[in-house]
Amino acid sequence: MAEIYGTLAAATTYHADRGNDAWAAPGVTDAKRTAALVRASSSLDGQYGAQFPGTKTGGRTQVLAWPRKGARDHCADEAIPDTEIPQAVINAAYELALAELLKPGDSSPTVTPGRVVKRQKVDTIEREFFSAAEGASTSLDAMRPVLLAVEDALRCILVPTSASVDLLRT
Template identity: 40%
Template sequence: MAGYGDDAKFNAWMASNGYSLPDGGVAVAVLRQRGSDYIDGLYGSRFSGQPTGGFEQERAWPRTGACAHGQPIPSDVVPVAIEQASYHAAYQEAVKPGSLTIAVTAAGALKRKKIGPLEKEYFEGSGDAVADGTLKLSAVEGLLAPFFSIALPAIFVV
C-alpha cells in the first residue's frame, strides 16, 4: 500500500508548517502509510462518491462521483486537502507513536473516587467505546469536511 502524497511533498509540508520529525523515528513512507490508513479508516465511509477502482481499491481516493464546495472532483484526482490531512495524521503519529490506533474497553473513565464511605463516579460516554476513544485532529476534520457526503433530510409534501 502507498500512503497519500509522496515523501518529498510530506517533507515540504512539514517544512512549510515549521515541523520536524523526532530523531530515530520510523521512515517517512511508513508515517505516510499510517496517516493515510487513519484517514481512510476513520473518514472513508463519509466521503462523497465511491472509490474509482471499486471495493478492491486500496485507498479511499481517487473517487468517482465525489464533490467538494459544490464542484465535481475528477475521478483520477486525489485532492490536495486529502493529502495534507494524511500528513497531519502522519506527523501526529511521528510525535506520539501509536496515537492513531486505539484499544478500548467499554468501562467508563473514573472521574471521582471517594474512599470512605466508598463512592465512585464515571464520566459518561456516548455508549460507543471506540468512538469515545478515537483521536480526532481538528486540522484533519477541517480539511476533510468539504468532502463528506451530506445526508439531507427527507422533505415530505402534504
C-alpha cells in the same frame, strides 16, 4: 511502494513549510516517516471513509479510499475528477502522519467500549466510569481522538453525518 496519500518528499516540504520540526528531527528516518504515512493513510480511511463522497474508482480491490468517482467538493460546488486525490485528503494524511510519527498508534488507539473514565485517582488506584445512563457516549467513534487539523482539511469534502448536522443546529 507503500499505499499512502501523497509522497514522502511532499510531506517533508509540507511540514517544513509549517515549522513542524519533529518531522525532520535528528534520528527520524525516512523509514519511520513512511511508516507514519502508511498508518495515517489507513487511519484516515478508517475514520472518515464512510463520510467520503462517491465510491472507489477501483472498487473493492482498491486499497485506499481515494481516488473516487462521483465525489464533490461541496465548498466549491465542483465535481472532483475520478482520477484525483484531493489535496485536502493528502494534507489531512500529512497532519495525521505527524501525530503518528510522534506517537505511533495514536490515530487508532485501543479502547474498551463502555469504559469512559469519569474519575481516576493515582495513589491507591481508584477508577470510576461514566455509564450510558449518565449520557456518556460509549460508541467507538466517540472514543476516537480528533485531530482538528484533519477535520479542518477535510471539511469541504466530507459528507455531513446526522450527528454533525445536529451540532450545527445548536
